[in-house]
Amino acid sequence: xxxxxxxxxxxxxxxxxxxxxxxxxxxxxxxxxxxxxxxxxxxxxxxxxxxxxxxxxxxxxxxxxxxxxxxxxxxxxxxxxxxxxxxxxxxxxxxxxxxxxxxxxxxxxxxxxxxxxxxxxxxxxxxxxxxxxxxxxxxxxxxxxxxxxxxxxxxxxxxxxxxxxxxxxxxxxxxxxxxxxxxxxxxxxxxxxxxxxxxxxxxxxxxxxxxxxxxxxxxxxxxxxxxxxxxxxxxxxxxxxxxxxxxxxxxxxxxxxxxxxxxxxxxxxxxxxxxxxxxxxxxxxxxxxxxxxxx
Amino acid sequence: xxxxxxxxxxxxxxxxxxxxxxxxxxxxxxxxxxxxxxxxxxxxxxxxxxxxxxxxxxxxxxxxxxxxxxxxxxxxxxxxxxxxxxxxxxxxxxxxxxxxxxxxxxxxxxxxxxxxxxxxxxxxxxxxxxxxxxxxxxxxxxxxxxxxxxxxxxxxxxxxxxxxxxxxxxxxxxxxxxxxxxxxxxxxxxxxxxxxxxxxxxxxxxxxxxxxxxxxxxxxxxxxxxxxxxxxxxxxxxxxxxxxxxxxxxxxxxxxxxxxxxxxxxxxxxxxxxxxxxxxxxxxxxxxxxxxxxxxxxxxxxxxxxxxxxxxxxxxxxxxxxxxxxxxxxxxxxxxxxxxxxxxxxxxxxxxxxxxxxxxxxxxxxxxxxxxxxxxxxxxxxxxxxxxxxxxxxxxxxxxxxxxxxxxxxxxxxxxxxxxxxxxxxxxxxxxxxxxxxxxxxxxx
Numbered sequence: 116x117x118x119x120x121x122x123x124x125x126x127x128x129x130x131x132x133x134x135x136x137x138x139x140x141x142x143x144x145x146x147x148x149x150x151x152x153x154x155x156x157x158x159x160x161x162x163x164x165x166x167x168x169x170x171x172x173x174x175x176x177x178x179x180x181x182x183x184x185x186x187x188x189x190x191x192x193x194x195x196x197x198x199x200x201x202x203x204x205x206x207x208x209x210x211x212x213x214x215x216x217x218x219x220x221x222x223x224x225x226x227x228x229x230x231x232x233x234x235x236x237x238x239x240x241x242x243x244x245x246x247x248x249x250x251x252x253x254x255x256x257x258x259x260x261x262x263x264x265x266x267x268x269x270x271x272x273x274x275x276x277x278x279x280x281x282x283x284x285x286x287x288x289x290x291x292x293x294x295x296x297x298x299x300x301x302x303x304x305x306x307x308x309x310x311x312x313x314x315x316x317x318x319x320x321x322x323x324x325x326x327x328x329x330x331x332x333x334x335x336x337x338x339x340x341x342x343x344x345x346x347x348x349x350x351x352x353x354x355x356x357x358x359x360x361x362x363x364x365x366x367x368x369x370x371x372x373x374x375x376x377x378x379x380x381x382x383x384x385x386x387x388x389x390x391x392x393x394x395x396x397x398x399x400x401x402x403x404x405x406x407x408x409x410x
Numbered sequence: 411x412x413x414x415x416x417x418x419x420x421x422x423x424x425x426x427x428x429x430x431x432x433x434x435x436x437x438x439x440x441x442x443x444x445x446x447x448x449x450x451x452x453x454x455x456x457x458x459x460x461x462x463x464x465x466x467x468x469x470x471x472x473x474x475x476x477x478x479x480x481x482x483x484x485x486x487x488x489x490x491x492x493x494x495x496x497x498x499x500x501x502x503x504x505x506x507x508x509x510x511x512x513x514x515x516x517x518x519x520x521x522x523x524x525x526x527x528x529x530x531x532x533x534x535x536x537x538x539x540x541x542x543x544x545x546x547x548x549x550x551x552x553x554x555x556x557x558x559x560x561x562x563x564x565x566x567x568x569x570x571x572x573x574x575x576x577x578x579x580x581x582x583x584x585x586x587x588x589x590x591x592x593x594x595x596x597x598x599x600x601x602x603x604x605x606x607x608x609x610x611x612x613x614x615x616x617x618x619x620x621x622x623x624x625x626x627x628x629x630x631x632x633x634x635x636x637x638x639x640x641x642x643x644x645x646x647x648x649x650x651x652x653x654x655x656x657x658x659x660x661x662x663x664x665x666x667x668x669x670x671x672x673x674x675x676x677x678x679x680x681x682x683x684x685x686x687x688x689x690x691x692x693x694x695x696x697x698x699x700x701x702x703x704x705x706x707x708x709x710x711x712x713x714x715x716x717x718x719x720x721x722x723x724x725x726x727x728x729x730x731x732x733x734x735x736x737x738x739x740x741x742x743x744x745x746x747x748x749x750x751x752x753x754x755x756x757x758x759x760x761x762x763x764x765x766x767x768x769x770x771x772x773x774x775x776x777x778x779x780x781x782x783x784x785x786x787x788x789x790x791x792x793x794x795x796x797x798x799x800x801x802x803x804x805x806x807x808x809x810x811x812x813x814x815x816x817x818x819x820x821x822x823x824x825x826x827x828x829x830x831x832x833x834x835x836x837x838x839x840x841x842x843x844x845x846x847x848x849x850x851x852x853x854x855x
Contacts, residue, residue, distance in 0.1 A: 159533035244676035263676040355678040356831025
C-alpha cells in the first residue's frame with residue numbers, strides 16, 4: 116500500500132480525470148453563481164456589475180425569509196419522518212422472526228424508483244379536497260376534518276413535505292438496513308446473554324455502530340430538504356401565491372419568470388452556503404472521538 | 411453462469427444507452443412527423459434545394475395543433491423547398507427559449523410574448539421584421555384594430571401575430587340560471603344574490619382553474635376594470651399603484667367574493683380540466699376563460715352556453731363595457747442569427763396568416779390579426795357566442811392585457827402570485843396591496 120501511495124504519477128493519472136470533470140461540472144458553475152450574483156443580469160448578455168446590491172435586496176425581501184422558513188420546515192419534516200420510519204422499519208425487517216421480510220423490503224423501496232412526477236400526481240389525487248383519499252378517509256371514520264390540503268397558505272408546505280418524506284423514506288431504509296446487516300450477529304447474541312432486551316440491544320449496539328450511516332442519511336435529507344423544488348413546482352407552482360416557495364423555487368422564479376438572473380443567483384449563492392453550513396454542522400455533530408485502536 | 415448473465419445485462423444496458431444517446435436524425439424526423447412537411451413529393455425540387463427551418467411553437471391542443479397543421483400543409487404548396495422542423499413549445503415560463511437564446515441555439519422561427527421580446531431586444535436575439543412585414547404584404551392584409559399586437563412600443567415589428575385581440579369572457583350556463591330562477595347578474599348586488607342562491611343549491615357559482623396563475627390575474631383584472639377601465643395594464647405601465655382606490659377596491663371585492671363562496675373549495679389547486687368539467691357537467695354556473703373557450707363551450711353545452719358582460723359596481727356604470735384581456739405584441743419571431751433569416755421572416759409571416767385562416771375556418775374565430783380571403787368560408791357557422799361577441803365589439807370601450815401580454819416581468823410575476831394569494835380566504839387585501847406596491851415601486855426606480 117505504501118508503495119502505491121508513493122507512486123505520485125499513478126495518483127495523478129487516477130485522480131486527474133475526476134478532478135477535471137468535477138472542476139468543470141461543479142466547481143466552475145458554483146464560482147459562476149457567486150460571480151454572477153454580483154450583477155444585474157437578465158440571463159443574456161453580460162449584465163452590469165452592482166456589487167452586493169442583490170444580496171442587500173435579498174435580505175430586505177419577505178419572500179426570501181418565507182422561502183428559507185419553508186426550506187427548513189421541509190427539511191425538518193422529511194428528516195424526522197424518514198430517519199424515524201426508516202430505522203423502525205429496517206430494524207423490523209432485519210428481525211429474523213419476521214415473516215414476509217423480502218416482501219416488505221421491496222415494498223418500502225418501491226416509491227424510490229417511481230418518477231417524482233408520478234408520485235406528485237398520486238398525492239395530488241390523495242389531497243384533492245372533493246374526492247381525495249385523505250378527506251374521504253376522515254369522512255369514513257366520522258371525523259369532520261375536511262381540508263384543502265394544498266390550497267391552504269399555512270399548511271401547504273407540510274402537505275408537500277409529506278410527499279417527499281414518503282417517497283424517499285425507502286432510500287434511507289435501504290441504507291440503514293444495509294448498515295444493520297453489516298453488524299455481526301455475535302454482538303446481539305452477547306447482549307442477549309448479558310440479559311439485554313431487543314430495544315436495549317438496538318440502542319446500545321445498532322445505533323452507535325450506524326453512526327456513519329446516520330450521518331450520511333442526515334446529510335441527504337437535510338440538504339435535500341433545504342434545496343427542495345420539484346414537488347412544489349409540480350403540485351402547487353409555489354402557491355397558493357408564494358406560500359410554498361423554497362429558496363430554489365425563489366431562484367427559479369427570479370431567474371426564469373422575472374428575468375432577474377442576478378437576483379436569482381444571489382438566492383442560489385445563499386442556498387449553496389446554507390447547504391455547506393448544514394454539512395459542516397452535521398460533520399461536527401457526528402465527529403468521531405479518536406479511539407485507542409487508532410481510528 | 412451468474413457472471414455471464416451479469417455481463418450480458420451490462421452489455422445490453424450499454425447498447426441501449428448508446429442507442430438512446432445517439433442523435434439519429436431519422437428518429438427526430440419520426441417524432442415530428444406529424445408536424446413536418448417536406449417537398450419530397452414535389453418532383454421538381456431536389457434535396458439540394460431543400461431548406462430546413464427550425465420552428466418553436468405551441469402544439470398541445472386543438473387550438474394550437476389545428477392551425478399549425480393547416481399552416482404546414484399550406485406551406486408545402488407555396489414553399490415546396492421549405493421544410494419545418496417543429497420543436498414543441500414547453501409550458502415552462504419561457505425557460506427553454508431563454509436557454510436557447512443564452513446558448514446561441516435559438517430556432518429560426520419561434521413564438522414569443524411581450525416580456526421576452528423586451529429581453530431579446532436588449533441582447534440582439536430577435537429580428538426587426540418591419541421590412542418583411544411590408545415586402546410580404548402582411549401589413550396590407552393586417553386588420554387596423556390589430557396594430558396594438560403588431561407594433562411594439564418602440565414602433566418596430568418583432569413578431570407576426572397569429573391571433574387577434576382576445577378577451578377574457580365570463581361564461582355562464584343558461585340552463586342553471588333558469589333552473590334556479592337566478593337573474594344573470596348585471597350588478598355586484600345581483601352577483602352576490604346569484605352566489606348565495608347557487609351555494610344554497612349546492613352549485614358552485616364559478617369554476618376557475620386558479621392553479622394557473624394567469625387566470626387569477628385575469629379574475630383580479632376583471633374586477634379592476636370595474637373601477638378603472640385600464641385594469642392591470644395601468645399598473646404594468648407603472649402609472650398606478652395597488653393602493654390606488656380602484657385597485658384597492660378590486661382587491662377587497664375579490665376577497666369578498668372568495669368569502670361569499672363564489673369559487674369552489676381548493677380553487678387554487680384546480681387545473682383547467684377539473685374546472686372546465688365542473689362547468690360542463692352542470693356543477694358550476696359560471697366559468698372564466700379567454701374567448702377561445704367559445705368553441706368548446708358551444709360543443710359541450712350547446713345553446714345553454716353564453717357569456718355576460720362583467721357585473722357593474724355601483725357608481726362605476728361607465729366601465730360596464732371595459733373588458734379584461736386584449737392583445738400585446740407577440741407571435742412568430744425570427745432569429746437574427748439564422749442562416750436563412752430572410753426566408754425565415756417570410757415563412758413566419760406566411761404561417762401567421764395561415765394560422766388566422768385556420769382559426770377562421772376551423773375554430774370559429776373571426777377576430778383575427780389579418781383579413782382572411784373572402785373566398786375562405788368557415789367550416790361550420792360561427793357559434794352564437796362568437797356572433798354575439800363580433801356584434802358587440804364596437805361597444806367595447808377599452809381592453810387591458812392578459813398576463814402574458816404584460817411588458818414588465820417583475821410586475822407579471824408579482825400580480826400572478828399575489829392574485830392567486832387573494833383567492834385564498836385568509837389572505838388580506840392589505841397584504842396584497844403592500845406586496846404589489848413594493849414591486850411597483852421597484853419597477854419605477
